[in-house]
Structures are given as C-alpha cells and as structure tokens.
Amino acid sequence: MTDAETDANVAALVTRVKDGELRLHELEQHADADTATAARRALVSEETDASLETIGSYGFPAATAEPNIENMIGAVQVPIGVVGPVSLSGGAFEGESYLPLATTEGALLASVNRGCSVINRSGGANARVTKSGMTRAPVFRVRDVVEAEALVSWVRDNNKALVDAAAETTNHGELLDVTPYVVGNNVYLRFRYDTKDAMGMNMVTIATKAACDIIENETDASLVALSGNMCSDKKPAAVNAVEGRGRSVTADVTIPRSVVENSLHTTPEAIAEINTRKNLIGSAKAASLGFNAHVANVVAAMFLATGQDEAQVVEGANAITTADVTADGDLYFSVSIASLEVGTVGGGTKLPTQAEALDILGVRGGGDPAGTNADALAECIATGAVAGELSLLAALGSRHLSSAHESLGR
Numbered sequence: 001m002t003d004a005e006t007d008a009n010v011a012a013l014v015t016r017v018k019d020g021e022l023r024l025h026e027l028e029q030h031a032d033a034d035t036a037t038a039a040r041r042a043l044v045s046e047e048t049d050a051s052l053e054t055i056g057s058y059g060f061p062a063a064t065a066e067p068n069i070e071n072m073i074g075a076v077q078v079p080i081g082v083v084g085p086v087s088l089s090g091g092a093f094e095g096e097s098y099l100p101l102a103t104t105e106g107a108l109l110a111s112v113n114r115g116c117s118v119i120n121r122s123g124g125a126n127a128r129v130t131k132s133g134m135t136r137a138p139v140f141r142v143r144d145v146v147e148a149e150a151l152v153s154w155v156r157d158n159n160k161a162l163v164d165a166a167a168e169t170t171n172h173g174e175l176l177d178v179t180p181y182v183v184g185n186n187v188y189l190r191f192r193y194d195t196k197d198a199m200g201m202n203m204v205t206i207a208t209k210a211a212c213d214i215i216e217n218e219t220d221a222s223l224v225a226l227s228g229n230m231c232s233d234k235k236p237a238a239v240n241a242v243e244g245r246g247r248s249v250t251a252d253v254t255i256p257r258s259v260v261e262n263s264l265h266t267t268p269e270a271i272a273e274i275n276t277r278k279n280l281i282g283s284a285k286a287a288s289l290g291f292n293a294h295v296a297n298v299v300a301a302m303f304l305a306t307g308q309d310e311a312q313v314v315e316g317a318n319a320i321t322t323a324d325v326t327a328d329g330d331l332y333f334s335v336s337i338a339s340l341e342v343g344t345v346g347g348g349t350k351l352p353t354q355a356e357a358l359d360i361l362g363v364r365g366g367g368d369p370a371g372t373n374a375d376a377l378a379e380c381i382a383t384g385a386v387a388g389e390l391s392l393l394a395a396l397g398s399r400h401l402s403s404a405h406e407s408l409g410r
C-alpha cells in the first residue's frame with residue numbers, strides 16, 4: 001500500500017467514527033492494526049489539539065501488540081540502558097549478564113551499575129528462588145459458620161478433584177495447594193499454582209474458575225467473585241509479604257571491607273547502621289511492608305524493560321534488605337523479595353522490544369526444564385536489587401545522595 005493509500009484509509013476511518021458509523025475500538029475490524037492505530041491517533045490528535053507524532057513513531061508492527069492493548073494509538077518510549085555485566089551464581093542462572101533497566105530517573109543506572117561493580121569485585125552474588133506459586137483467591141458466600149466449615153472440609157477432602165479440574169485448563173500450570181480463610185459467612189480459598197515460566201495470572205484465573213464450578217456444584221457455597229482480594233493482586237498486602245506470591249527470591253553477597261571503603265566510600269559498620277535505623281526501624285515506624293530503600297526502582301525498571309505487568313511492582317516492593325558486619329570485618333548484604341511476579345512467556349514478554357531485553361539476559365521464552373527461565377529472571381532482578389540497595393545505602397553513608405542527583409538526575 002502506498003503512503004497516499006494509507007492516508008486515504010486513515011481519513012476514511014476517521015470520518016466513519018465521526019459519523020457514528022464505527023466505534024473507536026472497532027477500527028481493527030476494518031483495517032490492519034497499524035492503519036487502525038493511525039486513524040485512532042489522528043482522531044484523538046484532532047479532538048485534543050495534541051500532536052501525537054512521537055507517540056506514533058513506534059518501531060514494531062501494531063499487530064504484535066494486539067493481545068496486549070485495546071484502543072492503541074502508538075507507544076510510550078521509556079529510555080532503556082544496561083548495568084553490569086554482573087556476576088551471579090543462582091539456582092537457575094549462572095554466569096555474567098548485563099541487566100536491562102528502563103527508567104526516567106537519572107542516577108538510577110549509575111547507582112545500580114556501581115553496585116554491580118562492587119558485587120563483581122567481591123566475587124559475585126548468590127541468588128536462589130526459595131518458594132514459588134501464583135495465587136488466586138475467590139470469595140464464596142455461605143449461610144453461616146457451619147456451612148463455612150463444611151466447605152473448608154470439602155475442599156480438604158477433595159483436593160484431587162480440584163487439581164484435575166485445574167489441569168483440564170492448562171498444559172503447564174499445576175495446582176499446588178488451597179488455603180482457606182473464613183470470615184463470618186465469607187470463605188476465601190487461596191489457590192496456589194506452579195505456573196512454570198508464565199507469571200500466570202491468566203492461567204490461574206482460568207484454572208480457578210474451573211475449580212470453582214465444581215465447588216459450586218458439590219457444596220452449598222455460592223461464588224461471589226473469582227478474585228476476593230486474598231490473592232492479593234496489585235495491592236499492598238501483608239499476605240504476600242508473609243506467604244509469598246510469584247517467586248520468593250533472595251540474593252546476597254559478602255563484600256570485603258577494602259571494597260566497601262574504596263568503591264563505596266564508606267564502611268561496613270556505617271552501611272549496617274543505616275540499614276538498621278532506616279530500612280528496619282524507620283520502615284517499622286512507618287508501618288511499611290517494604291523494609292528496604294528502593295528495591296521498587298530496580299523491580300520497576302526491569303519489569304518495564306522485560307514486559308512484566310507493571311502494576312505488580314506493588315508486590316515486588318515487599319522486600320527486606322539485611323546488612324551485617326562479619327566476624328572478619330567484611331559486609332554481608334542481602335535482599336529478599338517475598339512476592340516477585342515474573343514470567344518469560346505470555347503477557348508483555350512477547351512484545352518485540354521486551355523480548356529483546358529478555359534476550360540480553362538469555363531468558364526469552366520457556367526454560368528447559370520449564371520454569372527455569374522465570375526463576376533465572378527473578379534471580380537477576382534480585383541481584384540488581386542488591387546492587388541498587390548497596391549503592392544507595394553507601395551514598396547515604398558518604399552523604400552523596402543529594403549531590404549524585406544534582407549532577408546526574410536533573
């Protein structure tokens with residue numbers, strides 16, 4: 001198609017929407033995805049007087065984003081950079097890798113990069129996924145506590161029926177357990193699944209719906225909502241911080257005193273004290289769920305870069321940073337993220353730029369065995385978080401935080 005023909009198609013679509021013949025979200029039924037996107041953008045631009053030229057300069061076929069967005073008008077472009085390569089010995093990831101981070105916060109990559117070089121000078125980080133499972137918790141209405149207990153007993157006695165119902169809906173997902181919570185005449189069943197390399201929210205929602213159909217057929221309980229907020233998805237919630245959701249992952253490193261002094265311009269004692277007074281006591285006083293400095297910075301930047309669901313940064317901030325001076329006077333430093341919800345298949349991971357970012361880490365698509373690529377991604381994010389925490393706490397110790405952001409962040 002020539003440019004003139006495309007322009008004519010766009011103009012025709014715009015006219016049909018203005019005439020009330022087509023709705024804004026129906027354009028893909030009448031044109032290819034890029035033309036539909038251009039027509040929608042032209043209409044919005046005309047109605048709002050906003051020039052959407054840059055939003056319209058995206059570098060992938062709009063059709064590739066069709067499962068990811070409705071009413072598309074283009075793409076927001078967030079700068080992406082790399083830190084590292086950082087050396088990591090994980091349960092699933094072994095070796096050195098650049099970490100891709102997308103952000104608009106100046107000084108962030110410099111800081112995480114400094115942390116990575118400190119990790120390398122210390123012989124590399126270790127990381128392990130210590131628990132894994134994506135949850136969905138429907139809420140059922142029951143008459144009273146007698147019926148509630150009957151439902152809980154039925155679920156306990158019929159685990160296999162629920163496992164089989166879930167298995168009918170997915171090749172990769174596997175129901176691991178169902179934990180009941182009773183509140184008056186409400187019963188919340190927290191279903192937890194191994195979702196392998198998928199973050200798994202679609203997978204477990206579909207599987208849990210199948211399990212709920214059986215529960216409704218076999219008991220007196222009525223399903224009120226497939227998600228009853230005990231899951232808990234995209235909200236700050238203690239249940240995720242305590243029980244975990246997605247991957248629970250820890251990364252740690254022991255840094256020789258000389259490296260702390262030379263590369264971070266402070267001491268192990270100062271970092272340990274800041275961690276206690278700021279990340280532990282300060283967070284406790286603030287009733288925070290995150291006992292860390294800025295783990296969300298690395299989680300958000302790597303989520304954006306690799307096509308994760310950005311709203312789940314909320315759960316990714318459930319992290320505790322620890323810092324101890326060892327008997328030898330070195331610094332033991334760790335970050336444990338309780339609920340890191342990541343995938344290397346599905347969702348935004350298929351988008352071209354995000355898939356390329358996953359290639360930087362070598363974890364695009366399904367792992368062999370299944371689940372190992374998402375484990376590796378979790379380990380890389382946790383290692384980036386260690387680097388970021390180290391560098392920021394050190395900057396606070398050496399009083400460099402404000403000067404760093406004066407020179408790099410504005």
Ligand SMILES: CC(C)(COP(=O)([O-])OP(=O)([O-])OC[C@H]1O[C@@H](n2cnc3c(N)ncnc32)[C@H](O)[C@@H]1OP(=O)([O-])[O-])[C@@H](O)C(=O)NCCC(=O)NCCSC(=O)C[C@@](C)(O)CC(=O)[O-]
Pocket residue numbers: 105107108109110111112113114115117263264265293294297388391392395400401404405408
């Ligand atoms: C800015 C530094 C790193 C300087 O730190 P420095 O030690 O003076 O830097 P340097 O020039 O000596 O370089 C040391 C290393 O830093 C890295 N580095 C240094 N510069 C760059 C750069 N331009 N681009 C890429 N990497 C850079 C690089 O790895 C370099 O090693 P090399 O590779 O040269 O051997 C340091 O002062 C720092 O990390 N400051 C902390 C800044 C920070 O962590 N900001 C995070 C955001 S804060 C926030 O969002 C949350 C907050 C604070 O509100 C949360 C809370 O309440 O705690």
Ligand SMILES: NC(=O)C1=CN([C@@H]2O[C@H](COP(=O)(O)OP(=O)(O)OC[C@H]3O[C@@H](n4cnc5c(N)ncnc54)[C@H](OP(=O)(O)O)[C@@H]3O)[C@@H](O)[C@H]2O)C=CC1
Pocket residue numbers: 169170171172173195196197198199200201202203204205233309343345346347348365366367370371
């Ligand atoms: N539905 C909801 O309530 C919510 C949805 N979301 C959205 O859900 C999406 C993520 O859901 P998710 O289920 O992860 O992704 P998808 O819905 O994109 O499904 C991914 C599918 O990939 C298949 N698959 C292929 N190889 C593998 C492998 N190695 N490991 C695991 N699965 C594999 C699985 O098929 P099979 O099942 O047949 O094995 C799986 O169901 C995101 O877009 C997110 O924004 C977010 C929050 C809530």
